[in-house]
Amino acid sequence: MKIHRIYGLSLRYLYYFRKSWDRLSDAFYWPTIDLLVWGITSSYILKVAPNFPQFILIVMSGLLLWLILWRAQYEISINLLEEYWNRNLINIFVSPVKFSEWILTVMLLGFIKAAFSLPFAAFLAFLLYKFNIFMYGYYFLIFILLLFMTGWSIGFLVSGIILRFGTRIQTLAWTMIGLLSPLTAVYYPVSVLPFWVQKISYLLPPTYVFEAGRALIFNGVLELRGLIISLILNLLYLILSLWFLKRSFNKLLDQGLAKLY
Numbered sequence: 001m002k003i004h005r006i007y008g009l010s011l012r013y014l015y016y017f018r019k020s021w022d023r024l025s026d027a028f029y030w031p032t033i034d035l036l037v038w039g040i041t042s043s044y045i046l047k048v049a050p051n052f053p054q055f056i057l058i059v060m061s062g063l064l065l066w067l068i069l070w071r072a073q074y075e076i077s078i079n080l081l082e083e084y085w086n087r088n089l090i091n092i093f094v095s096p097v098k099f100s101e102w103i104l105t106v107m108l109l110g111f112i113k114a115a116f117s118l119p120f121a122a123f124l125a126f127l128l129y130k131f132n133i134f135m136y137g138y139y140f141l142i143f144i145l146l147l148f149m150t151g152w153s154i155g156f157l158v159s160g161i162i163l164r165f166g167t168r169i170q171t172l173a174w175t176m177i178g179l180l181s182p183l184t185a186v187y188y189p190v191s192v193l194p195f196w197v198q199k200i201s202y203l204l205p206p207t208y209v210f211e212a213g214r215a216l217i218f219n220g221v222l223e224l225r226g227l228i229i230s231l232i233l234n235l236l237y238l239i240l241s242l243w244f245l246k247r248s249f250n251k252l253l254d255q256g257l258a259k260l261y
Contacts, residue, residue, distance in 0.1 A: 005097050009105040013079060014112070026074070031121040034063055039129050057217050060131040062186040064121055065213060068144055069206055070177060071117055072110040072151025077158045077173035079106050084167050099249055103242075107152055114148075136213065139222055143209050146227065149234035150205045154180075156241035160248035186210055205230040205237070 042056040083089040092102065125131040134140060158172050183197065184206040190198050201207045208226035215223050 002096075002101065005101050006105050006108070009097065009102065010108060010112070013105070013109055016082070028117065028120055031063075031067055031117060032124060035060075035121060035124050035128065038063055039125070043129070054217055056129060057131060058214055059187055060125050060129060061133065061136075061213050061217065062210060064118065064125065064133050065143060065147060065210065066181070066186050067118060067121055068114055069147040069151045069180075071114045072107075072148045073155040073158070073177050074151075074173075075110040075113060076106045076152065076155025077162070079109065080159045080162060081167065081170055081173055084162070084170075099246070103156075103245075106155070110148060110151065114144075136216060139212075139216065142227060143213065146209050146230050146234055147206060149231075149238055151177075153234065153237040153241040156238075156245040160241070160245040163245070163248040163252050180204060180206065183207070184210060189214065203233070205233040 038059050039056070042059045045055055080089075083092060093099070122133045125133065136143065154177050158176050161172060162170060183193075183201050184204050185193065185201060186206075190201050190207060190211060193201060208223070208230035212223045212226055215221055
């Protein structure tokens with residue numbers, strides 16, 4: 001694994017990000033719309049139910065934490081699709097670039113672009129609603145790491161499926177992560193879900209992060225046990241998703257990269 005190849009790939013994607021209105025809108029426009037819609041809705045509910053002042057804190061923290069998860073998954077899946085659409089995947093992998101270097105690059109891009117999107121959204125949330133995401137203190141760094149790990153796992157899984165079946169199922173790059181939103185209890189406790197759904201919810205690592213965030217808001221206490229479970233599940237899913245992605249890529253090599261098109 002060579003640093004200069006990872007740097008070159010990263011630079012290429014960042015140049016594309018700077019010149020692509022699609023990517024810029026994903027990074028800044030949609031988070032802004034979500035903050036406006038959910039923030040105004042939360043403000044209205046707060047007027048109707050003034051005895052529940054924590055509601056806007058729960059919604060804002062859920063939005064910002066979900067942005068981290070989405071950003072990590074998006075960079076992996078969409079960058080693979082970009083290579084498909086531009087018919088450039090063959091060019092990358094007939095070069096000296098290793099598959100592991102490409103994987104590390106897209107993981108790194110998630111961090112870099114989150115470093116733009118998250119502070120922007122956090123500043124907007126503070127400006128409009130006086131919500132400070134850094135109220136979590138250094139626990140926020142733990143949340144970021146766990147959510148990134150989940151995003152990577154989903155991104156690798158989706159990428160592996162796309163490598164096997166092509167762009168006819170490319171919609172998974174946008175829709176699969178959306179399936180997790182109602183199951184991981186982003187804005188509400190797991191206890192409100194049907195019992196059988198709760199069983200599924202507790203198999204998903206982000207559930208413990210959102211539950212821990214709410215516990216900090218209500219009680220000021222961190223649920224460390226839940227975060228440890230989240231870490232263990234994340235490591236398991238990350239290993240399995242990387243294994244699946246590698247198998248998908250090897251199968252594609254056996255068939256010939258030309259099969260992509």
